[in-house]
């Protein structure tokens with residue numbers, strides 16, 4: 001079984017290149033057709049690997065691609081989830097190579113090369129590993145799980161229509177476990193299985209002061225400047241220890257014992273590497289917590305964008321009528337994103353001075369999630385990583401969010417296993433996104449071994 005992949009690796013990379021060439025940018029309506037083309041490409045790829053069913057389900061947004069391979073009524077069923085949509089490539093000028101013309105280049109962390117393209121790691125490259133792992137098993141008569149594929153096109157814009165899809169096809173989507181590769185590992189030497197995702201609450205605020213822009217000489221010093229006030233209010237959202245300063249924000253947090261925290265930190269973040277990779281000389285975060293804690297078990301609040309007034313060339317003396325910001329909060333168990341959004345709105349309005357009015361809107365959100373580590377699937381994955389990487393993988397909670405995962409649990413009542421192979425430094429959502437060739441190939445092997453162990457362990461139950 002080992003090295004099933006063998007001489008297939010160049011073919012697989014070629015195929016992935018073709019997938020990466022289609023700009024499936026879900027956020028930008030101009031790319032609707034490209035997104036559709038990508039869905040078709042996936043559907044054909046599912047047929048190629050032996051799916052007896054491969055179908056496109058239209059939604060009010062972008063389509064969901066569904067595929068099935070059935071080996072036996074008595075075999076366990078594994079549902080694979082992934083997304084074929086990608087983030088916009090902007091800022092485009094900062095790409096060393098065009099984002100939709102994949103190319104392999106060596107980097108310090110990927111001495112055997114990495115595939116550079118938008119979506120290489122998030123999530124086309126990682127999702128495609130699952131198709132290829134199943135293909136390897138299926139074509140050599142070693143597939144002993146029934147497989148269901150749900151590959152969606154709206155993950156990067158909040159998976160708005162996937163919940164309805166799950167509800168409408170509950171029976172079709174029944175499985176013993178859901179597996180996803182859309183998270184990360186620290187290194188090939190020290191791989192991890194992801195056991196947690198943070199939740200998200202995404203807000204937008206608008207402050208309105210005077211009913212029009214004002215001459216900053218005639219009016220400066222006499223009225224509330226919405227941008228000045230917005231900065232004031234944003235500054236008040238953290239206290240001196242960099243804790244989030246919203247009443248009730250921490251009320252529902254899961255208790256994590258010192259012992260548990262200590263255990264989590266045994267595989268902590270290499271701060272030197274972490275800083276070097278992003279070109280900073282110091283880290284910053286909530287007092288009393290490690291870098292690992294801060295981006296896994298602690299909630300956060302960040303401004304994602306802020307605008308208003310004059311931002312063109314040169315100078316224009318003006319007091320703007322309005323100021324805007326987009327603010328996201330990463331959440332941890334057991335924070336409820338709708339409750340947090342309400343707390344934010346109430347608090348933010350309460351700290352506004354007279355002379356400005358505040359409007360707060362909630363964009364998307366999602367619940368945090370923690371996966372079990374005592375399940376058959378987790379054990380099967382542990383064995384698979386051990387075989388392929390030569391070490392027992394550790395468990396790690398990631399900082400990012402995949403809002404559909406808690407929905408799988410709510411709607412389908414099925415647990416998820418997160419087996420991602422990207423690095424933090426792979427620049428997902430940023431210019432020059434890439435995915436290690438080794439990560440891609442080892443990922444395929446690991447997933448294939450996972451299937452083998454999962455069917456074996458299930459048979460022993």
Ligand code: BES
Pocket residue numbers: 122123155156157158159182183184197200364366398399400401402403
């Ligand atoms: N794959 C990421 C999430 C991720 C990355 C989790 C790395 C853990 C480690 C996913 O595509 C993503 O970007 N999610 C968004 C949320 C969504 C609602 C836009 C995020 O985390 O910002």
Ligand code: MN
Pocket residue numbers: 083122123155182
């Ligand atoms: Mn993703």
Ligand code: MN
Pocket residue numbers: 087122156428429
């Ligand atoms: Mn993403």
